[in-house]
Amino acid sequence: xxxxxxxxxxxxxxxxxxxxxxxxxxxxxxxxxxxxxxxxxxxxxxxxxxxxxxxxxxxxxxxxxxxxxxxxxxxxxxxxxxxxxxxxxxxxxxxxxxxxxxxxxxxxxxxxxxxxxxxxxxxxxxxxxxxxxxxxxxxxxxxxxxxxxxxxxxxxxxxxxxxxxxxxxxxxxxxxxxxxxxxxxxxxxxxxxxxxxxxxxxxxxxxxxxxxxxxxxxxxxxxxxxxxxxxxxxxxxxxxxxxxxxxxxxx
Amino acid sequence: xxxxxxxxxxxxxxxxxxxxxxxxxxxxxxxxxxxxxxxxxxxxxxxxxxxxxxxxx
Numbered sequence: 001x002x003x004x005x006x007x008x009x010x011x012x013x014x015x016x017x018x019x020x021x022x023x024x025x026x027x028x029x030x031x032x033x034x035x036x037x038x039x040x041x042x043x044x045x046x047x048x049x050x051x052x053x054x055x056x057x058x059x060x061x062x063x064x065x066x067x068x069x070x071x072x073x074x075x076x077x078x079x080x081x082x083x084x085x086x087x088x089x090x091x092x093x094x095x096x097x098x099x100x101x102x103x104x105x106x107x108x109x110x111x112x113x114x115x116x117x118x119x120x121x122x123x124x125x126x127x128x129x130x131x132x133x134x135x136x137x138x139x140x141x142x143x144x145x146x147x148x149x150x151x152x153x154x155x156x157x158x159x160x161x162x163x164x165x166x167x168x169x170x171x172x173x174x175x176x177x178x179x180x181x182x183x184x185x186x187x188x189x190x191x192x193x194x195x196x197x198x199x200x201x202x203x204x205x206x207x208x209x210x211x212x213x214x215x216x217x218x219x220x221x222x223x224x225x226x227x228x229x230x231x232x233x234x235x236x237x238x239x240x241x242x243x244x245x246x247x248x249x250x251x
Numbered sequence: 252x253x254x255x256x257x258x259x260x261x262x263x264x265x266x267x268x269x270x271x272x273x274x275x276x277x278x279x280x281x282x283x284x285x286x287x288x289x290x291x292x293x294x295x296x297x298x299x300x301x302x303x304x305x306x307x308x
Contacts, residue, residue, distance in 0.1 A: 031277065038273075042266070058258040064269040107272050115265040122261055220273060227280035234287055238294070247291050 023230035030223035041212030068111035075105035083165035100228035106144035132181035133189035
């Protein structure tokens with residue numbers, strides 16, 4: 001019975017008016033949750049956590065750099081799952097979500113690259129190095145931009161989405177390269193300091209702000225994804241009755 | 252415990268970039284929705300024969 005209800009609920013999300021309502025209701029709550037988590041995280045990151053004994057205060061950059069990097073990769077994984085669903089079941093709302101994830105993922109990748117570069121200047125003595133982690137992250141940004149460009153190049157949005165979904169799946173190969181780059185090659189970028197299954201080399205007093213910021217970026221991604229998907233749906237269905245009806249109230 | 256002066260420009264610039272890009276993620280969909288609504292209202296008015304919206308633009 002529960003499985004049946006989940007299945008029915010999932011299929012109902014394929015209905016544009018239902019999906020639109022879901023986006024409208026859920027997105028503000030996600031933004032509110034993100035704001036609360038970010039407020040806790042930033043307060044702890046900037047005022048409560050003591051400076052690092054080697055890097056001093058510059059280590060505080062990691063509280064925006066690491067969550068952005070993780071979200072850039074997690075966002076891509078979410079897009080890949082959506083792309084598979086879109087290609088197999090041809091659900092239009094899923095196609096839209098897969099496409100709308102790209103600019104948000106690109107934004108988080110940009111944050112990661114910019115903050116990493118800013119941290120690298122005082123710590124490594126250089127803004128940029130062509131090492132495996134940095135380069136593979138730059139490739140991720142180009143993949144995101146490629147998906148956006150490809151989708152925008154098609155007049156037929158559904159066709160564009162299907163082609164871009166294939167590109168998403170091709171680009172998926174870059175995610176393990178990013179993750180394992182610090183193990184496979186000798187890199188200027190440090191190895192993993194945080195482990196979910198083993199012991200982290202990061203001091204436990206420095207962890208809470210990171211956890212808050214990671215949750216905040218997850219919620220931000222979700223909220224922005226729903227907001228952008230809602231707009232794209234309205235734009236695609238602008239001549240349809242349900243959009244005209246909603247416009248009477250509030251689109 | 253705010254960042255020391257030596258590293259303060261690096262830290263605050265990083266947090267500033269984060270804030271600006273996240274703020275854009277909030278603002279961009281709102282601006283687009285407002286534009287879409289205006290376009291759709293204009294289209295609807297034109298279809299109904301009301302050309303006052305067209306004259307304003």
